[in-house]
Amino acid sequence: MTFETLARALETDSNADDDINREFLATKHAADIAQFLDEHDADTDWRVLNLLDIGRQAEILGYLDRKQQVALARSAPRARLAAVVSEMDADDRADLFNALTEDEQEALLPALAQAEREDIRRLAAYEDGTAGAIMTSDYAVLSPDLSARQALDTLRREAPDKETIYRAYVVDADRKLLGSVRLQDLILAPFNKQIEAIMERDTRAVRVDEDQESVARKIARYDVVALPVIDTDGRIVGIVTHDDALDVITEEATEDFHKAGSVGDLAESVGRASILMLYRARVFWLVLLVFGNIFSGAGIAHFEDIIAAHMALLFFLPLLIASGGNAGSQASTLTVRAMATGEVQLGHLGHMLGREILVAGLLGLTMAMAIYGIGAWRGGLDIALVVSLAMVVIVLAGSLIGLTLPFVLTRIGLDPATASGPLVTSIADVAGVLIYFGIAQTFLF
Amino acid sequence: MTFETLARALETDSNADDDINREFLATKHAADIAQFLDEHDADTDWRVLNLLDIGRQAEILGYLDRKQQVALARSAPRARLAAVVSEMDADDRADLFNALTEDEQEALLPALAQAEREDIRRLAAYEDGTAGAIMTSDYAVLSPDLSARQALDTLRREAPDKETIYRAYVVDADRKLLGSVRLQDLILAPFNKQIEAIMERDTRAVRVDEDQESVARKIARYDVVALPVIDTDGRIVGIVTHDDALDVITEEATEDFHKAGSVGDLAESVGRASILMLYRARVFWLVLLVFGNIFSGAGIAHFEDIIAAHMALLFFLPLLIASGGNAGSQASTLTVRAMATGEVQLGHLGHMLGREILVAGLLGLTMAMAIYGIGAWRGGLDIALVVSLAMVVIVLAGSLIGLTLPFVLTRIGLDPATASGPLVTSIADVAGVLIYFGIAQTFLF
Numbered sequence: 001m002t003f004e005t006l007a008r009a010l011e012t013d014s015n016a017d018d019d020i021n022r023e024f025l026a027t028k029h030a031a032d033i034a035q036f037l038d039e040h041d042a043d044t045d046w047r048v049l050n051l052l053d054i055g056r057q058a059e060i061l062g063y064l065d066r067k068q069q070v071a072l073a074r075s076a077p078r079a080r081l082a083a084v085v086s087e088m089d090a091d092d093r094a095d096l097f098n099a100l101t102e103d104e105q106e107a108l109l110p111a112l113a114q115a116e117r118e119d120i121r122r123l124a125a126y127e128d129g130t131a132g133a134i135m136t137s138d139y140a141v142l143s144p145d146l147s148a149r150q151a152l153d154t155l156r157r158e159a160p161d162k163e164t165i166y167r168a169y170v171v172d173a174d175r176k177l178l179g180s181v182r183l184q185d186l187i188l189a190p191f192n193k194q195i196e197a198i199m200e201r202d203t204r205a206v207r208v209d210e211d212q213e214s215v216a217r218k219i220a221r222y223d224v225v226a227l228p229v230i231d232t233d234g235r236i237v238g239i240v241t242h243d244d245a246l247d248v249i250t251e252e253a254t255e256d257f258h259k260a261g262s263v264g265d266l267a268e269s270v271g272r273a274s275i276l277m278l279y280r281a282r283v284f285w286l287v288l289l290v291f292g293n294i295f296s297g298a299g300i301a302h303f304e305d306i307i308a309a310h311m312a313l314l315f316f317l318p319l320l321i322a323s324g325g326n327a328g329s330q331a332s333t334l335t336v337r338a339m340a341t342g343e344v345q346l347g348h349l350g351h352m353l354g355r356e357i358l359v360a361g362l363l364g365l366t367m368a369m370a371i372y373g374i375g376a377w378r379g380g381l382d383i384a385l386v387v388s389l390a391m392v393v394i395v396l397a398g399s400l401i402g403l404t405l406p407f408v409l410t411r412i413g414l415d416p417a418t419a420s421g422p423l424v425t426s427i428a429d430v431a432g433v434l435i436y437f438g439i440a441q442t443f444l445f
Numbered sequence: 446m447t448f449e450t451l452a453r454a455l456e457t458d459s460n461a462d463d464d465i466n467r468e469f470l471a472t473k474h475a476a477d478i479a480q481f482l483d484e485h486d487a488d489t490d491w492r493v494l495n496l497l498d499i500g501r502q503a504e505i506l507g508y509l510d511r512k513q514q515v516a517l518a519r520s521a522p523r524a525r526l527a528a529v530v531s532e533m534d535a536d537d538r539a540d541l542f543n544a545l546t547e548d549e550q551e552a553l554l555p556a557l558a559q560a561e562r563e564d565i566r567r568l569a570a571y572e573d574g575t576a577g578a579i580m581t582s583d584y585a586v587l588s589p590d591l592s593a594r595q596a597l598d599t600l601r602r603e604a605p606d607k608e609t610i611y612r613a614y615v616v617d618a619d620r621k622l623l624g625s626v627r628l629q630d631l632i633l634a635p636f637n638k639q640i641e642a643i644m645e646r647d648t649r650a651v652r653v654d655e656d657q658e659s660v661a662r663k664i665a666r667y668d669v670v671a672l673p674v675i676d677t678d679g680r681i682v683g684i685v686t687h688d689d690a691l692d693v694i695t696e697e698a699t700e701d702f703h704k705a706g707s708v709g710d711l712a713e714s715v716g717r718a719s720i721l722m723l724y725r726a727r728v729f730w731l732v733l734l735v736f737g738n739i740f741s742g743a744g745i746a747h748f749e750d751i752i753a754a755h756m757a758l759l760f761f762l763p764l765l766i767a768s769g770g771n772a773g774s775q776a777s778t779l780t781v782r783a784m785a786t787g788e789v790q791l792g793h794l795g796h797m798l799g800r801e802i803l804v805a806g807l808l809g810l811t812m813a814m815a816i817y818g819i820g821a822w823r824g825g826l827d828i829a830l831v832v833s834l835a836m837v838v839i840v841l842a843g844s845l846i847g848l849t850l851p852f853v854l855t856r857i858g859l860d861p862a863t864a865s866g867p868l869v870t871s872i873a874d875v876a877g878v879l880i881y882f883g884i885a886q887t888f889l890f
Contacts, residue, residue: 029649029667031666031667155629155632156632156633165629166611166629166670183611183628183629183632184610184611184628187597187600187601187628187632188601219691220688220692220695221476222474222476223476223688225611225670225687242670242687242688242691243665243668246664246665246687246690246691246694247665249691249694249695249698250665250694253694253695253698253702254782254786257698257701257702257705257778257781258778260702260705260706260778261705261774261775261777261778261779261866262771262775262778263778263779266779269783269788270780270782270788270789271788271789271793275800275803275804275807279804279807282772282804282808283807283808283811285775286771286772286808286811287811287812287815289767289771290764290768290812290815290816293767293768294764296763296764296767297759297760297761297762297763297764298760300759300760300762301757301760301823304756304759307756308753311749311752311753312746314742314745314746314749314752315742315743315746316742317742317745317762318741318742318745318766318874318878319735319738319739319741319742321763322734322738322741322867322870322871322874323734323735325867325870326707326730326731326734326867326870327731329706329707329866329867330706330707330708330727330730330731332706333702333703333705333706333707333866334706334708334711334715334723335715337699337703337715338714338716341699343714343715343716344715344716348716355720358720359720359723359724359727362724362728363724363727363728366728366731366732367731367732367735370732371735374739378746421705421778422770422771422774425770425771425870426767429763433763
């Protein structure tokens with residue numbers, strides 16, 4: 001049996017195959033079932049979910065696309081929805097809640113138990129993009145004066161409700177974070193040893209308002225399964241787990257990638273976004289860059305006389321402009337990515353500039369040699385000289401613009417990722433026109 | 446005390462501060478100490494390592510930059526090196542081994558115990574970029590007929606040597622993978638329950654030659670701490686852990702990002718790469734694109750007469766060319782990223798094309814409206830008409846080129862990421878020149 005035969009069985013509207021379908025679903029991972037549900041409508045999805053126990057339903061719901069989650073939430077009676085939502089992981093539940101309208105939220109809340117209501121309210125309150133927004137409240141805490149055996153008993157009792165007990169957090173009476181214990185150290189310890197003596201003290205906690213990308217990078221750096229999240233008083237309020245870190249890193253890479261191609265915010269994935277969403281994500285930069293390129297046009301118009309006198313110059317125009325843009329795009333790409341991974345910071349500008357001048361100088365000379373011959377062939381030695389000289393200066397200028405712009409954007413509080421691609425190219429274009437015809441005017445008149 | 450005072454203390458060449466330094470290092474994470482070592486020379490590094498016990502030394506060595514690892518390996522006596530290397534995690538050890546020259550490898554091997562020698566040889570044999578190359582052999586296996594209590598005892602004995610025992614793998618007498626058990630399920634189970642009855646059967650194993658990016662994506666998809674790696678006979682040969690998945694995803698994102706900015710392979714990070722490495726990574730594409738842009742130049746030269754007759758056309762040249770390139774860059778960026786995250790596959794071209802024509806058509810019309818006024822002002826209604834019409838066609842053409850190119854590259858076995866940025870821009874430039882002057886010639890002559 002496959003997901004295709006499941007789809008066909010569901011179309012028949014009979015319950016004859018329920019047992020077979022149930023058996024099939026039992027062999028599949030929740031993530032795979034969720035993908036199947038994502039591709040079908042809410043009614044079909046509920047028919048599938050109804051074949052499973054409530055815990056599995058909640059697990060699958062957690063893997064669903066946000067849009068599909070909302071569709072399912074809207075097509076179910078309140079009590080039915082509340083039953084599944086209660087079983088979801090705390091962070092998934094809060095995310096789903098945030099995606100509902102205010103009216104829907106108000107309708108759902110009374111159907112939930114008080115503890116879950118409070119939990120949702122608390123998690124849903126944190127700002128998007130912070131540790132608070134991606135953390136879960138399903139973590140295990142231990143008191144420092146327990147013995148290893150008592151601690152294991154506590155975890156045994158609590159485990160079914162917790163997202164992970166691979167690491168339990170040790171807190172004092174005020175829930176202030178004291179340290180953490182790995183489950184494997186707990187089972188290795190003598191039964192009567194105190195938690196205080198087993199725990200690691202320097203648990204690297206993150207603040208609840210810390211940027212999600214910075215949290216994800218710390219999880220990667222320290223190779224941990226989870227990091228605890230603390231409030232301003234040092235009390236633990238949640239944990240961020242390794243799978244959330246993976247999602248954040250993928251999501252942020254996509255965002256940076258899109259920005260580098262001058263595509264704006266796209267809330268949905270490309271495949272699911274509507275025509276209008278795609279239009280909106282692209283039109284802003286496209287139109288903005290039109291106005292940037294008017295400067296290039298004005299530059300050319302300004303040099304109409306020299307162009308009219310030496311039409312051969314036109315042949316090299318796209319080549320020179322594009323080379324400056326390409327060199328700039330390379331320099332900004334390297335800088336933007338190194339900033340995103342934390343390797344390059346604001347203070348490194350001086351050092352980077354020195355290196356860039358050397359690299360770009362070498363590149364410019366190589367490019368000049370590549371086009372000197374073509375210049376001589378198309379327009380004679382004068383043109384060849386102008387074109388080669390312009391190439392060196394343009395590649396150098398483009399590279400320095402590409403390197404500097406991400407630093408400038410960061411300095412004024414904007415995202416450096418905006419700098420790669422079309423924005424750098426447009427600025428380098430203007431510079432290219434002015435440099436090219438400026439040099440031409442100096443040498444040919 | 447801080448790392449700066451440590452650096453100063455090490456400069457004095459006296460051992461007076463050893464105890465203080467040791468105490469300070471005990472409070473620091475291995476990753477942070479490794480960063481400090483990365484920034485200092487091998488001699489200083491060994492002085493720091495000598496303050497620590499051998500297990501800690503090996504842990505820190507695992508976090509070091511590859512280049513620095515090799516520098517340390519070269520500056521230590523063979524026996525000293527062998528002692529630390531023996532204690533390293535199996536995957537880190539194999540990676541370090543691979544970075545040494547053949548002579549150095551031959552010198553090191555005899556100093557290691559036989560089990561480690563074989564382990565290194567086996568792990569070092571897998572091709573770069575596969576599951577085999579990033580997996581570790583430090584995993585725990587259990588027999589299906591053990592009781593939960595026996596299994597826990599086994600893990601207690603083995604734990605210190607294993608990278609993770611959060612999940613143990615159940616194998617038959619031939620090491621064929623039968624399933625897996627989470628440590629937390631093991632401590633929850635009744636002591637006399639058989640492993641066979643506790644284990645999850647559908648453990649999603651990956652093949653040893655599977656692409657590392659695909660493995661990392663599966664770890665992200667199924668939210669697991671690790672995935673088992675099997676050979677062609679279904680025998681377990683290693684595991685890939687969540688922290689390796691994070692590294693792979695970051696690394697692949699950087700690679701794609703660089704390709705999108707037409708930067709070639711860069712083995713070192715930007716900060717550590719030499720001038721010559723940076724030059725080599727950039728020069729190939731830059732020169733290649735020169736030849737692409739010669740076509741644009743030739744296109745312009747071909748239309749010299751119409752340009753000479755209507756010099757106002759030149760004003761709009763950079764604007765129109767850049768708009769096609771920018772729209773193309775947007776379309777390719779969206780496609781390339783969606784392919785990298787697995788959302789879009791080769792078969793989706795038709796569906797994507799249909800949507801792109803709508804989106805690009807809308808964008809083209811918007812852009813045409815934006816420049817119609819400027820066209821009328823600079824060159825009269827004829828020019829305005831030509832420029833607006835050219836804009837619609839150029840944006841459409843650029844977008845379709847940007848969308849299609851990643852599919853074409855994938856189809857012929859190349860990396861689609863090469864398509865975003867400068868390559869698309871250069872092709873769109875040529876198309877832009879031909880479309881613009883072609884339309885001008887039709888309407889103005």
